[in-house]
Amino acid sequence: xxxxxxxxxxxxxxxxxxxxxxxxxxxxxxxxxxxxxxxxxxxxxxxxxxxxxxxxxxxxxxxxxxxxxxxxxxxxxxxxxxxxxxxxxxxxxxxxxxxxxxxxxxxxxxxxxxxxxxxxxxxxxxxxxxxxxxxxxxxxxxxxxxxxxxxxxxxxxxxxxxxxxxxxxxxxxxxxxxxxxxxxxxxxxxxxxxxxxxx
Numbered sequence: 001x002x003x004x005x006x007x008x009x010x011x012x013x014x015x016x017x018x019x020x021x022x023x024x025x026x027x028x029x030x031x032x033x034x035x036x037x038x039x040x041x042x043x044x045x046x047x048x049x050x051x052x053x054x055x056x057x058x059x060x061x062x063x064x065x066x067x068x069x070x071x072x073x074x075x076x077x078x079x080x081x082x083x084x085x086x087x088x089x090x091x092x093x094x095x096x097x098x099x100x101x102x103x104x105x106x107x108x109x110x111x112x113x114x115x116x117x118x119x120x121x122x123x124x125x126x127x128x129x130x131x132x133x134x135x136x137x138x139x140x141x142x143x144x145x146x147x148x149x150x151x152x153x154x155x156x157x158x159x160x161x162x163x164x165x166x167x168x169x170x171x172x173x174x175x176x177x178x179x180x181x182x183x184x185x186x187x188x189x190x191x192x193x194x195x196x197x198x199x
Contacts, residue, residue, distance in 0.1 A: 002106045002196045003098065005121065007114040007163055008129035008160075010153050011136030013180055015175035017129050020184040026106040026192075029097050031090060038089035040064055048085045053078070071114040073152040091121075106188075106196050115166055116156035124195075127187070128167040130160045131174050 006028075008014030022028040027044045031145070039045040041062050049063060051196070057068045072079040094109060101107050111117075114126065131139075133154070164170050169187055173180050 001098070001101050001103055002125070002192060004106065004108045004192065005114050005123040005126045006110045006129070007167075008173075009124065009131075009160060010112070010150075011134060011140045012129045012131045013139075014110060014129045016110065016174070016177060017127075017171060017180060017184050018108065020181050021106075021108050021188060022127065024185065024188045025104055026188070027097075028108045028109045028110055028177050029094060030152040031094070031109060034067070034078050034090045034093045035086055038086055038093060045086060045089050045128060049082065052081055052085065073149075073156050079156070087117075092119075104196060106192055112148045113157065115163045125168040125192070127162040127164055127169045127171060128160075129173050130164060130173045131172070135174055 004026075006014060006018055008017070018028045018030065029101075037043075039049050046063065049057065049068075053071060055066065057071070059067070066084070072082050078140055098107055109121070109123065111121070114121065136154075137147075137150055141147070169191065171180070171183050171187065173183075
């Protein structure tokens with residue numbers, strides 16, 4: 001099995017690239033989805049997060065990710081506390097997925113904060129999706145984020161240079177979705193698939 005990390009800053013187009021890899025046949029695991037799953041109501045993670053941050057992060061009995069996000073992006077200590085709760089659980093959830101994959105599968109972990117984790121995960125290859133900051137801001141504004149929210153999130157993340165420093169492959173996503181698809185197809189067909197099959 002070939003394990004590949006797919007990372008990129010907020011607004012880079014990482015998730016769209018992940019969708020394209022999935023369409024091509026890779027098994028893609030979204031770490032944001034794992035992060036949500038490990039703190040769902042009724043889980044140990046839910047209880048631990050509420051115990052740390054209080055009932056004010058709840059909305060109709062569920063954790064309000066927007067409220068929690070506002071706290072952790074403005075308080076590095078709070079961010080560290082949340083990561084101490086969730087990261088071991090996310091890691092275990094990913095290992096569970098990996099153990100169910102076949103020996104010839106390409107498993108891609110869509111993991112936004114790979115560089116911030118000091119690359120503590122072990123992958124065969126790392127792909128980062130990059131785009132200039134102004135383009136990323138424009139995309140995020142279209143999604144409905146405010147400028148201050150965008151700045152907070154970008155400040156909390158590694159830079160493109162830091163992500164590219166740990167990457168084996170870099171996809172520049174500053175064009176159309178079709179151009180991104182072609183770049184993903186080229187990387188999948190000419191690099192990842194041959195590595196999997198040993199060609």
